[in-house]
Amino acid sequence: MTASGDTGSTRRHDWPDDWHDEPDDRYLAVHLHEVLLADPRVGEQDLEVEVVGSIIRVSGTVATEARRRAIADVVIENVPDRSVANDATVVRARGPAEPEAVEGAP
Amino acid sequence: MTDVVTAAVPVARIAAVGDVHVGTDSPWVLGDPMALARDADVLLLAGDLTRLGTEAEAEVLAREVARLALPVVAVLGNHDYESDAEAAVRAAMERAGAIVLDGDATVVVAGGTTIGIAGTPGFGGGFQGASGSAFGEPIMKAFIARTREMAAALCRSLRGLAGADVRVALMHYSPVEATLRGERAEIYPFLGSYLLAEAVDRGGADLVVHGHAHRGARQGRTPGGVPVRNVAQPALGCPYAVFHVPAVRARDDGTGVSASHDRVLVDTEETRRRSAPMTGDRTMTETAR
Numbered sequence: 001m002t003a004s005g006d007t008g009s010t011r012r013h014d015w016p017d018d019w020h021d022e023p024d025d026r027y028l029a030v031h032l033h034e035v036l037l038a039d040p041r042v043g044e045q046d047l048e049v050e051v052v053g054s055i056i057r058v059s060g061t062v063a064t065e066a067r068r069r070a071i072a073d074v075v076i077e078n079v080p081d082r083s084v085a086n087d088a089t090v091v092r093a094r095g096p097a098e099p100e101a102v103e104g105a106p
Numbered sequence: 107m108t109d110v111v112t113a114a115v116p117v118a119r120i121a122a123v124g125d126v127h128v129g130t131d132s133p134w135v136l137g138d139p140m141a142l143a144r145d146a147d148v149l150l151l152a153g154d155l156t157r158l159g160t161e162a163e164a165e166v167l168a169r170e171v172a173r174l175a176l177p178v179v180a181v182l183g184n185h186d187y188e189s190d191a192e193a194a195v196r197a198a199m200e201r202a203g204a205i206v207l208d209g210d211a212t213v214v215v216a217g218g219t220t221i222g223i224a225g226t227p228g229f230g231g232g233f234q235g236a237s238g239s240a241f242g243e244p245i246m247k248a249f250i251a252r253t254r255e256m257a258a259a260l261c262r263s264l265r266g267l268a269g270a271d272v273r274v275a276l277m278h279y280s281p282v283e284a285t286l287r288g289e290r291a292e293i294y295p296f297l298g299s300y301l302l303a304e305a306v307d308r309g310g311a312d313l314v315v316h317g318h319a320h321r322g323a324r325q326g327r328t329p330g331g332v333p334v335r336n337v338a339q340p341a342l343g344c345p346y347a348v349f350h351v352p353a354v355r356a357r358d359d360g361t362g363v364s365a366s367h368d369r370v371l372v373d374t375e376e377t378r379r380r381s382a383p384m385t386g387d388r389t390m391t392e393t394a395r
Contacts, residue, residue: 043129043157046320046340061340066131092133093339096141099119099348105312106331 023079025051032056035078041070047088059087118221118272118353119145121176123346124152124317125338127185128167130160136170137345143175146348147216151204152317152337153183153227153278161194168202177214178204181225183278183317207276209259211267219353222270224263224309228279228302228316229253232295257301264309271353275306275314275332284326285336286319303328312351 023031029049036042036049036058044067047060056075062068072084121142126135136142142149156163164186171178178199186195196206205212207225214221231238231253240250260275267273280286280298289297297318306314307330314332320340327333337347 038158040129040158043127063127063129064131064133067129091340093135093137093343093345095344096137097121097145097342097344097346097348099145099350100335101117102313102333102335102349102351104331105333105351 028056028079032058032075032078036071036074039070039074042067042074044088047071052085054081055083055085057085057087060089061091062088063090063092065090116353117350118216118219119147120150120221120272120274120313120315120349120351121146121148121346122150122152122276122315122335122337122349123339123342124183124278124315125154125320125340126151126167127154127157127339128163129157130162130166132163132166134170135167135339135345136174139170139174142346146176146346147219148214148221148223149174149176149178149346150223150274150276150315150337151178151180152276152315153181154185154317154338155180155182155199156186156188156195159186159188159191159195161191161198164195164198168198168204171199171204172202178202179212179214179223179225179276180204180206181208181276181278182206182227184227207263209256209263211263213267213270219272220270222264222267222273223276224260224267224273224311225276226256226260226263226302228256228260228277228281229299230279230296231299231301233283233298233300236294237300238295253299253301257299257305260302261305261309264306264311268310272313272351273311274351275309275311277302277314277316278318280316280319280322280334280336281306281314282326282328282334285316285322285324285334287323288321288341289319297322303330303334306330306332313349315347315349 028051032049036047037045044062047058050057058071068088068090071088072086075084155167180199182192186192199206209226211224229252231250238250240247281302286294286297307328311332314334315337317338319336320338322336322341324336
């Protein structure tokens, strides 16, 4: 399993060759979660990955539509024989902040 | 020295947000800059300024920070270290006029009120009853040693701010479990450490703000009773939070700042008079760093 960005999270170390080339479904979800975090096209951590048979379901939130669309690209690049159900949504922080009076410090 | 206005404002108005996770494709993340400057005396950025810790990402946020007409004080978060370019991230923010704290402190003067801010990224390790120890393998000792280093510097910095009207501890990792509720308990040791709370309680503060806990709760307290607020933007749901903290500390020398502390004073009244974007040389009236 590879990531497009050579970031610290997913650098190959001295893994056996089949570690990345033959994904093990029992660990696929957590590996894909790390790839999505490290890939500069997505780079989001509030995502959840679920492997349901041949389908990779990704849910959670991202900051932009481009990052949401990139989820499917990144997953397919890593497991090209699977389908992607992309349920991630775009969320932006909006609206005014209501001030809070903070008291009670010792 | 700063020409301190004698009429103290009743509260320090502190805006804060963490985990804005700016990428090169990000829209502006800090909301309405006019509202921010109107409603707050200072903006605190509680780490994870970027997604992957690159200079290019930091430049995007720096452009937004440069147009803000209020002082900005930041710490880095774990994402800002991801590309081993944390120095470049820090430099980009400083070029935009932000003060980036890393175990040290700064003082912002708002009207007649001194707001002392001690900042550290902090680190993990867990909480009482479920924490790591500096025991065993060297890497485990190094893990806890980093947290201890962060906590010790924070404590020293807070003590150096003892004369400020309001003292705030700014960090990325959480000092308490209460603001992590909503996150999976299994990852608490990666989200904060009790050592940070102990540093706050030993050093003294009126408010702690932190990020890192996207799914965490908003409010908590240290065992010593200091209010703790999780300001991770995903937890806030709005661009930033604003806290009004009573300025109750008696001043001892006319500035409210202990003379021995390394500090930078920033006069927000002077800042607001400026209409041009702020630059790195903004109103630095005293620098001892």
